[in-house]
Amino acid sequence: MRHLTTFTILSLNGCYKDDQDGIGWHNHDEEDLELSRQNLRKDGSTLLFGRKTYEGFVDFWATDAAFSAFPEIAQRMRDAEKIVFSRTLSTVSWQNTRIAQNSLVDEVRLLKSAEGGGITVLGSGEIVRQLAAHRLIDSYQLLVDPVILARGVSLFGGLEQTQQLTLLESRPLKNGAMLLHYQA
Amino acid sequence: MRKLKLQVQMTVDGFIAGPNGQMDWVNPNWDDDLNQYVDDLMETVDLIVLGRVLAQGFIPYWASVATDAENPEQASGKLFTETPKIVFTKTLDSAEWQNAALAKGDLVDEVTQLKAQDGQDIIAYGGATFVSALIKNRLVDELNLFVNPVAIGSGMPIFAELESNLALQLVELKGFECGIVVLKYKSAAPA
Numbered sequence: 001m002r003h004l005t006t007f008t009i010l011s012l013n014g015c016y017k018d019d020q021d022g023i024g025w026h027n028h029d030e031e032d033l034e035l036s037r038q039n040l041r042k043d044g045s046t047l048l049f050g051r052k053t054y055e056g057f058v059d060f061w062a063t064d065a066a067f068s069a070f071p072e073i074a075q076r077m078r079d080a081e082k083i084v085f086s087r088t089l090s091t092v093s094w095q096n097t098r099i100a101q102n103s104l105v106d107e108v109r110l111l112k113s114a115e116g117g118g119i120t121v122l123g124s125g126e127i128v129r130q131l132a133a134h135r136l137i138d139s140y141q142l143l144v145d146p147v148i149l150a151r152g153v154s155l156f157g158g159l160e161q162t163q164q165l166t167l168l169e170s171r172p173l174k175n176g177a178m179l180l181h182y183q184a
Numbered sequence: 185m186r187k188l189k190l191q192v193q194m195t196v197d198g199f200i201a202g203p204n205g206q207m208d209w210v211n212p213n214w215d216d217d218l219n220q221y222v223d224d225l226m227e228t229v230d231l232i233v234l235g236r237v238l239a240q241g242f243i244p245y246w247a248s249v250a251t252d253a254e255n256p257e258q259a260s261g262k263l264f265t266e267t268p269k270i271v272f273t274k275t276l277d278s279a280e281w282q283n284a285a286l287a288k289g290d291l292v293d294e295v296t297q298l299k300a301q302d303g304q305d306i307i308a309y310g311g312a313t314f315v316s317a318l319i320k321n322r323l324v325d326e327l328n329l330f331v332n333p334v335a336i337g338s339g340m341p342i343f344a345e346l347e348s349n350l351a352l353q354l355v356e357l358k359g360f361e362c363g364i365v366v367l368k369y370k371s372a373a374p375a
Contacts, residue, residue, distance in 0.1 A: 012329075012352065012369070013198035013343045025349065132335070142196070146354045146369060148319075150346040156197035159337025162209055165196065167333045170359035178357050180365060182196070182333055 002046075002112045005139045006121040006128045007039050008155060012144055015152025016125030021052075025147045031173045032143060033073065036122060039141075040076035045117045047077075048108070050124035051086035057122070058094045083107070085127055108136050125155060133158030135184070139168070142180045187305045188233075188295065190315060191225060191328040192342065199339030200312055209334045215362045225328060226263065230304040233287075233295070235314025236273035242309065243269065243281045270298065272314055295323045312340035320345035326370050327352070333363040 009026050010016055017023055039045075049057065057077070060066050066074040082097040085104050092099055100107045108131060111119060121128055121137075131137050132155065156163070169181040192200045193210045201207055214222075234242060242264070249261030269284040272291060279286045287294040295318065298306060308315060308324070318324050319342055343350070352369040359365045 012367075013341070014196065018349075146352040146372070148343045148346060148350040148352065150348050150350075154197055156335040156337055159197075159335055161337070163335045163337075165333040165335065167359060167363045167365060170357060170365045172354055172357045176354045178354060178367070180196070180331075
């Protein structure tokens with residue numbers, strides 16, 4: 001069974017986006033890059049994306065600018081198998097990328113039951129929210145910013161039953177955010 | 185100016201109780217370090233403020249613990265019983281408890297007055313309605329969130345009354361062996 005982990009930026013009250021669909025409160029910095037890098041293993045992990053995160057990532061990580069500024073991460077992003085969940089995209093241009101043919105839950109169940117390395121969801125809050133509701137996530141890496149959103153969308157809002165977790169790691173980051181790592 | 189601290193049990197998704205007030209997700213088995221942390225938090229406190237709903241459970245419960253020599257938490261029971269308390273209510277006419285007075289006026293006025301008086305820190309434990317009002321009115325100076333390793337999907341929030349985003353500053357983060365992470369935040373200085 002392949003291990004499915006997520007790396008998600010959250011507000012302190014558990015929201016992955018505000019009511020404008022934005023994460024404008026978050027300041028990207030070298031620490032989140034390092035955390036992203038750690039999530040991109042050399043051994044060919046699979047990355048899952050929602051359409052919005054995919055489009056944001058390809059716009060940057062597939063460019064020459066990304067390869068010159070962050071060669072290691074850009075290379076691993078390019079080499080990783082990437083699967084995009086979208087009802088509207090019909091083609092994808094990034095190398096090693098395909099659009100999922102099945103529903104999210106079916107596709108992820110299939111992927112997890114096959115042989116292979118780790119599966120990681122970077123960002124893609126909509127995807128994480130649905131996978132969380134279906135108990136398909138094995139560990140959560142939550143980068144929690146020191147802000148409480150007045151209006152936002154909860155990452156765990158789809159849960160119908162309590163999900164017990166086990167704390168693996170908690171540590172503050174330099175920018176005032178923190179990392180919480182839980183096993184589901 | 186006295187500091188108003190908040191101390192609450194919380195889920196990873198930011199609730200302090202289930203939809204019907206359930207607390208069955210709270211880890212009751214605190215390790216020694218966490219017990220010590222809570223003792224330290226209380227060290228500088230000389231006033232507890234409570235919403236009426238919580239007070240009706242909290243005050244009699246700890247009063248009974250205080251008189252029960254068999255109870256391992258007797259010392260906490262005595263501390264909570266002996267510490268002066270102010271219960272915020274619109275419906276009660278008189279306080280029926282030891283060391284407790286009622287505040288029936290406007291929340292912001294009452295809390296602002298308390299903070300302006302001489303004394304040590306003030307602490308709030310709940311409940312959800314009372315704490316939501318404190319947060320909405322930006323009266324809390326320090327948040328001590330005891331994040332339990334659990335997500336519940338829906339429940340009683342304390343941040344839902346906010347009308348705009350509240351920026352905080354992380355003061356301390358401490359993970360405990362029992363799985364609880366304590367987060368200490370203070371209000372970020374207004375920009």
